[in-house]
Amino acid sequence: MARASLPGPxxxxxSPRSSESPPPAGVQGDLELELLGLANALYNLGTTVxxxxxxxxxxxxxxxxxxxxxxxxxxxxxxxxxxxxxVQTMIPMQVLAEIDNSRNPMQLTRERLERAAxxxxxxxxxxxxxxxxxxxxxxxxxxxxPDMAPYLSEPSALLxxxxxxxxxxxxxxxxxxxxxxxxxxx
Numbered sequence: 001m002a003r004a005s006l007p008g009p010x011x012x013x014x015s016p017r018s019s020e021s022p023p024p025a026g027v028q029g030d031l032e033l034e035l036l037g038l039a040n041a042l043y044n045l046g047t048t049v050x051x052x053x054x055x056x057x058x059x060x061x062x063x064x065x066x067x068x069x070x071x072x073x074x075x076x077x078x079x080x081x082x083x084x085x086x087v088q089t090m091i092p093m094q095v096l097a098e099i100d101n102s103r104n105p106m107q108l109t110r111e112r113l114e115r116a117a118x119x120x121x122x123x124x125x126x127x128x129x130x131x132x133x134x135x136x137x138x139x140x141x142x143x144x145x146p147d148m149a150p151y152l153s154e155p156s157a158l159l160x161x162x163x164x165x166x167x168x169x170x171x172x173x174x175x176x177x178x179x180x181x182x183x184x185x186x
Contacts, residue, residue: 027086034083038076045069 023029048069098108138152 027083028089031080031083031087034076034080038073038080041069041072041076045073 023032045066048065052066095105095108099105141152142149
């Protein structure tokens, strides 16, 4: 059975969703469809303006098309403004500023992820350096002061000891912390 394609503009190559997939259900899907309609209306307005500028001025019947296209854009903007009252999604102002500066939000997201990965690698390097320094320092202390050997342990051993002590105090008090899926304590 052949699948019928939906009429409408073809998506950009970097579009997050193909033209075959349906928009999300609810207000967000309606808003997405309205935004696609606005993009189409803006495109139509642009092509109409270019066509009107290239037409000969003497031809009769031209002239009112731009006004109709402008009114179409205004109606889409008014409808989007009405729909905005029902949308609870928050968008960072920097993303909007980047869009105003003609930058792709997907590019901004990719840059942020690459920056976070770079900073993460840098911090992991710092952590490894501190752990290595601690091992060398502990070895030097044990060589110079052999009596301190029982008091010097690896960081993982210290974490395990503190976890065991915390578990004992929690069991004795009867209190239990619950962690929700989002990571907050309840």
